[in-house]
Amino acid sequence: MDWRGVILFTVLGLYSGLGFASTEPKETAALLALKKTLGDGSNFLANWLGDDPCGGQWTGVYCIETDYPSSLVGSNVSHITEVRLLQLNLNGFLADELGDLVAIKVFNVMWNQLTGSIPNSIGNLKNLRLLLLSGNQLTGVLPPELGTLPSLHRLQIDQNRISGRIPETFLDRNLPMIHHLHMNNNSLNGSIPPSLGSLTNVAHLLLDNNELTGTLPVELANAPNLMIIQLDNNRFDSDATIPQEYGQIPTLLKLSLRNCNLRGTIPDFSGAPQLGFLDLSHNFLTGPIPNTTLSQNLSSIDLSFNQVSGRISSNIGNISSLQYLVLRDNNLSGAVPGNLGSGSMLSEGNSISLVDLQNNAFVDFANGSKLVSLQGQGKTKVWLSGNPFCTGSNSAENNPLCVPSDAGVLLDVGNLNEVFAFDQGSCTPCPAPYxxxxxxxxxxxxxxxxxxxxxxxxxxxxxxxxxxxxxxxxxxxxxxxxxxxxxxxxxxxxxxxxxxxxxxxxxxxxxxxxxxxxxxxxxxxxxxxxxxxxxxxxxxxxxxxxxTNEPPKSESGGLSRGAVAGIVIGVLAFVVLKTACMIVVFRRWMRWKQRKWDSRSAASKKSVTRRRSHSSIQVTSVRSFTFEEMAKATDYFSSAKLVGEGGYGKVYAGILDDGQKVAIKRAEGASYQGAHEFENEILLLSRVHHKNLVSLVGYCNDGTEQMLVYEFIAYGSLQYHLSAHAKVPLNFVTRLQIALGSARGIHYLHTEANPPIYHRDVKTSNILLDEKFQAKVADFGLSKLAPEAGFEGLGGYISTVVKGTPGYLDPEYFKTHRLTDKSDVYSFGVVLLVLLTGMQPISDGKNLVREVNVSHLAGKMASIVDFRIKDSYPAAVLESLAKLALSCCQDSPAERPSIGEVLRELELLYKETYSDATSDVSDSESVGYSGELKKLRNISESESFIEINPSVSSSAMSFGLCSSSDPDLRSTPMVDMVPR
The missing domain is CATH 3.30.70 (Alpha-Beta Plaits)
Structure with a gap:
């Protein structure tokens, strides 16, 4: 570059620095508005300055002319075509001005902590191809405008907290290009719109882990390119069946309807020649397995935990690709077909394979059965425990096929955390990180x-x-x-x-x-x-x-003319940049000084005292708040916002800048932790995401304070609603619904959290109720990570100082200090007894478990049932529920059921009770007390936060800060029980 090039470059730099922007001003304004609504604690967006994003190399902003819509080709200004803010630890919410990014093709804010709702203005983005919002904390409903984006190819909103119905605007004429609808792991409700079946190009429909109801629309079978239907863990109506047409979708690769409350029979899948994965487990399906030709691509069939009867279809044995066949806990009978196990994947035994036929009515094997010889060979597992075949000479002691196993689930098959290494031979190891x-x-x-x-x-x-x-x-x-x-x-x-x-x-x-x-x-x-x-x-x-960055290379010799020119350019650019930066820094400094003065003044008015004895931490996976933000949210920790206090400190109700209501636990005294311990607690809390668990919103640890910020649960704790102070007594169906939701939350902690978690303090004050009286398990302050499989013995336990609440505490844990999943099961059993009786676990020196045991053995269970539900329970269900609760409270952990078994039994009892109700009990206004509930809702809407008891508010109870329903004990800390 000669001197003329240097001058030209300098002039262009000055031209840009003086504010002559080449980016469309309205789009620049939209990004600046977005920056204002986002929390950027890591300063990734610090270079979003000026008025030319396309020329200024703003982080995550791209302006690619070939991506412009046809209407903007040849434009004399640049346009923004991609915003890429993946995993930048951002919080805050999405600005309405996003709708002004008319040329944008890709909008990616995945894996942050964004809150608020999806703005309706996104419907203006007719050039948008990828809308990627996964892994945030977005709430609200899906705007109908989402269904009016003609270029949209992929919609990913999974792993958020979005509720409401799927808009009816999701039609082929509105979404002609949509291929992927990933809306799993939210709180979507209502029915699946039949209009989804009109989507010409949709390939993946992922709606699992929501709260969908209604029936499965037969119209889905009309989608000509549909490959995956994944609807697991929804709550479809009691008359919902699997449409027979689903078995005739020629493009179908995967059908997963696990735990969807489905009834009826299994469809004939002979019209789905590409089907590779079929999971219909944990439903109420009846009838036989259709004896029709099945896809040779089928590698996985799971029909477990249904009521399927008859014989195993011999066509299943002919499937060459079959690796994984789980038919356990059905009513299948006869002899196991002889060709089962003859498929290449099973018979070769070179890969991990599983055949689980436990708990049926099989009496024998057909002649020449391959399964007998497969057990124990290679990596193939065959399980038949719980069948008539496994008696006498074929008992578990004599026949390995009859050894019971609970490991027959997909996640337990295979070597987890497997590391694939290369043959490094005699090579010298490379220096890290190479x-x-x-x-x-x-x-x-x-x-x-x-x-x-x-x-x-x-x-x-x-x-x-x-x-x-x-x-x-x-x-x-x-x-x-x-x-x-x-x-x-x-x-x-x-x-x-x-x-x-x-x-x-x-x-x-x-x-x-x-x-x-x-x-x-x-x-x-x-x-x-x-x-x-x-x-x-x-x-x-x-x-x-x-x-992995390459190390800098050293070069010898003098500077070339190009290098000199580069230095000159750098110096000139530095002067321009430094001047601009000084102006920006000065303005920011002035604003900071003003905010500092304002906050100090307000803090002085509120007499806020801040400690300065703990070092600051950073946890990038959750939202971090400043002390000023917490003070502002609580009116500077006003006594009017104080809703409870206990051993941890005080709990305040607060409202964040984006309008979200939260509960803020502020540590005091001995509750302060070291930075490492506090960081571990935050990481633990941030790891769990389930609709029946209270969610952590964020934390404050700026070196002076330790606070945890939770979502605010409107209707407080179960403990309050079972007390004499409750404004609306809970009827039996609602109590059963609450038990079921609580069990689902604990089941998630034990089996699906990564790694699993033992709660250690399950009790009624740690079970919260939302506006629909759905249960949310709270307070993981005492929780412990579960050990890995095989750790300290087969069952896996943790040796720990005993902590918990008297009456709910597992006696075996108290004696041995060994915390297991069965410790939580015991505590949950006590919760069930409290739900049944309305009594406290320990009252007037009497132990509730012992009292219920005595009454149950004497056949006088009805005499101790809570008088408020005497006329609302079926006698048979009451008896079964009492037995389940007492089985959870067995002294020996080995005699207690797992939380999964408890959950299964509660689902059956719930559905048995529900069959007598007039409508879905998930709608709290339909369970027999709609008038009282409406009154309670009217009360809540007239207050900024519900304070159900003048002395003990819902939030105080919510986070385990009260150990009794007695309002006089509101300041009693949680008891730490250590044997003496």
Whole structure:
């Protein structure tokens, strides 16, 4: 570059610095409005300054002319086509001005902590192809305008808290390009709109883990390209069945309807020749397994925990790809067919395979059955316990086929956390963070390289077990990224609840590192979902993309003319930039000083005293608040906002800047923790996400305070609603509903949290009720991470100081200090007894468990039932519920059921009770006390926060700060029981 180039560059720089923008001003204003509504604690958006995002290299902002809509081609200003703010620890909410980004094609804010609702203005973005909002804390309903985006290809709102119905605007004429509807793990309710069946191009329909009701629309079978229907864990109506038409979808790869309250018979799937994954487990299906030709691609069939009868279809035995067959806990009978196990995947025994036929009525094997010889060979498991066959000479002691097992679930099959290593031979290890490239990718074999690490997750695959498909998956990724097969390796592999399959992939360069253009190409392939869809592996999630940086290279010799020119340019640019920065910094400093003065003044008025004895921490996975934000939310910790206090400190009701109501626990005195302990507690709380668990919104730890910020649960604790102070007594059906929701929350902690968690303080004051009287389990202050399988013995326990609440405390845990999942089961059993009797666990020196045991044995259970529900329970259900509660409270943990077994029994009791009701009990206004509930709602709407008891508010009870329903004990700390 000569001197003329230097002058031109300088002039252009000054031109830009003086504010002559080349980006459409309205779009710039939209991004600046977004910046104002976002919390950016890590300052990733610090360079969003000026008025030219396209020319100023703003973080995550891209302006690609080839992505412009046709109406803007040839425009004399630049337009924003992509906003990429993936995993930047952002909070706050989405600004309405987003609707002004008329050229945007990709909007990606996944894996942050955004709250608030999706703005209706998004309906203006007619060029939008990818709308990626997964993994936030968004609330509200889906705006109908979402269904009016003609270019939308992928809608991902999964793993948020969005409620309401799916808009009827989701029609083919409105969404002609939609391929992927990923709306799982929210709180969507109502029926599935039949209009979804008109979507011409939709391939993936993921609606699992919501609160959907109604029936399954037969119209879904009309979608000509539908490959995946995944609706697990919804609550469809009691007359909901699986439409027979679902078995005739020629494009169907996966049908997953686990735990959907479905009845009727199993469809004939002979018209689904590509079907690879079928899960209809945990329903109420009856009738036989259709004896029709099934897809040879079927690798996984799960019909467990239904009421299916008759014989196993011999056609199942002919499926060559079958790896995973679970038919346990049905009414199947006769002999196991002889060809079962003859398929290549099972018979070869080279990969992990499972056949679980436990708890049926099988009497024998047909002649020549392959299963007998498969048990114990290779990695194939066969289980038949609980059948008439497994008696006498075939008892568990004599026949390995008859040994009972509870491990027959998909997540327990295979080697978890498997690490795939390369043959490094005699190579010298590379200095961290570099790695030896796979030998086949290196001409000289021993070669260090800087790989790219991509974290991804398969969210709806169509295989039973991954093990046989590892190499096929590597080839698929390599082809999709235009790399050689030996440039791709799997570093970690882990099954997650869902089920999902998470992994880290290593992408190796052919040299030491990928150059900048190649890195950008690979990133774009992942972030824009340019890797073609694979029928077997299904949709994937893009979680993170990490580049291993190459060390700087030293160069010898003098400076070239180009280097000198670069220095001159740098100096000139620095002068311009420094001037601009000084102006910005000065303005910010003045605003900061003003805010500081205002906050100090207000703090002085409110007599706020702040401690300065603890170091600050940063936890990037949850929202971090400043002390000033917490003070503002609570009117500077006004006594009017104080809703409770206990051993931890005080609890305040608050309202955040975005309008969200929260409960803020502010530590005091001995409750302060070291930074490491407090960080661990936050990480634990942030790890759990379930509709029956209270969610952590964020925390404050600025070196002077320790606060935890929770969602505010409007109707307070179960303890209050069972007390004499309750304004509306709970009838039997509602109590059963609350028990069921609580069990689901605890079941999630024990089996689906990663890693599992033992609550350690299950009690009525730690079960909260929302506006629909749905239960949410709260207060993990005493929780412990469960041990890994095999840790300290087969059952897995934690040796720990005994903590908990008298009356709810597991006596075995009290004696041995060994905390297990059965410790929570005991406490939950006490909760069930409190729900039945309305009594306290310990009252006037009497132990509730003992009192109920005596009454039950004497046949006088009705005499101690809470008088407020005497006329609202079926006698048979009461008896079954009492037995279940007492089984949970057995002295020996081995005699107690697991929380999964408790949950299953409660679901059956709930449905038995519900069958006598006039409408869905999930709608609290339909369970026999609508008038009283409306009164309670009217009371709540007239107050900023409900304070159900003048002395003990809902929030005080919510977080375990009160150990009694007596209002005089509101300041009593939670009891730490240590044997003496």
């Amino acid at each position: 790695m030896l490239a796979p030998s086949s990718a290196a001409p000289n074999k021993c070669r260090c390289a800087a790989p790219i690490t991509v974290k991804t997750r398969l969210k709806s695959y169509s295989f039973g077990v991954f093990d046989p498909y590892k190499q096929q998956f590597i080839s698929y990724i390599a082809d999709g990224l235009h790399l050689r097969v030996d440039q791709v390796a799997i570093r970690d592999l882990e099954y997650e609840p869902g089920p999902r399959l998470a992994m880290s992939l290593l992408l190796f360069p052919t040299g030491f590192s990928f150059n900048a253009s190649e890195t950008r190409r690979l990133y774009q392939a992942w972030s824009r979902w340019e890797i073609p869809l694979d029928k077997l592996f299904g949709p994937y999630e893009f979680i993170s993309f990490a580049v």
